[in-house]
Amino acid sequence: MLDPEFIVAVCFAIFVGLMIYLGVHRKINSALDGRASRIEAELAEATRLRTEAEALLASFEKRGAEALAEAEAVVAQAHAEAERIASEAHARISEFIHRRTKQAEEKSACGDSGGHGGSRRSRRCCDQSRGNGAQRRDAGRIWRRAHQQGHHRFEDHVPVVLGSAPRVRAGGSNFRLIT
Numbered sequence: 001m002l003d004p005e006f007i008v009a010v011c012f013a014i015f016v017g018l019m020i021y022l023g024v025h026r027k028i029n030s031a032l033d034g035r036a037s038r039i040e041a042e043l044a045e046a047t048r049l050r051t052e053a054e055a056l057l058a059s060f061e062k063r064g065a066e067a068l069a070e071a072e073a074v075v076a077q078a079h080a081e082a083e084r085i086a087s088e089a090h091a092r093i094s095e096f097i098h099r100r101t102k103q104a105e106e107k108s109a110c111g112d113s114g115g116h117g118g119s120r121r122s123r124r125c126c127d128q129s130r131g132n133g134a135q136r137r138d139a140g141r142i143w144r145r146a147h148q149q150g151h152h153r154f155e156d157h158v159p160v161v162l163g164s165a166p167r168v169r170a171g172g173s174n175f176r177l178i179t
Contacts (some may be wrong), residue, residue, distance in 0.1 A: 021026060
């Protein structure tokens with residue numbers, strides 16, 4: 001009867017009874033339930049964080065696409081502006097070349113004509129053949145004053161306007177003052 005197996009069986013029964021009496025099984029069950037609820041909360045938090053991260057990623061991808069589209073629009077606008085500026089520059093250059101060609105043709109025509117009969121064209125040819133801008137302005141002023149006083153040829157009105165008779169060299173259709 002005092003067999004060791006019997007003693008172990010009795011001790012086990014006493015232990016189980018004592019555990020039931022003290023409510024250890026409820027404590028173990030509540031600890032396991034608490035752990036399970038904590039794990040469930042962590043899983044829910046991870047799921048929520050994942051959805052937030054996906055939404056944030058989608059937002060950043062959308063912003064990136066918008067920024068890329070805006071950058072492409074800016075580049076397209078810059079290309080259009082560059083094209084516009086290039087076409088304007090081309091138009092200005094062609095207009096400048098046309099104007100210069102016309103001036104050269106007028107100068108050539110001025111050199112071919114015989115004299116300066118006081119016409120605007122001959123005055124312009126005369127003024128253009130003078131050289132720098134100050135000489136052209138002075139010659140234009142002299143021509144206007146002399147023309148108002150009734151002188152119609154360049155040689156006639158230079159002494160009247162200047163007050164003294166400078167030497168004038170007539171070479172072809174161009175007159176140059178020699179100082």
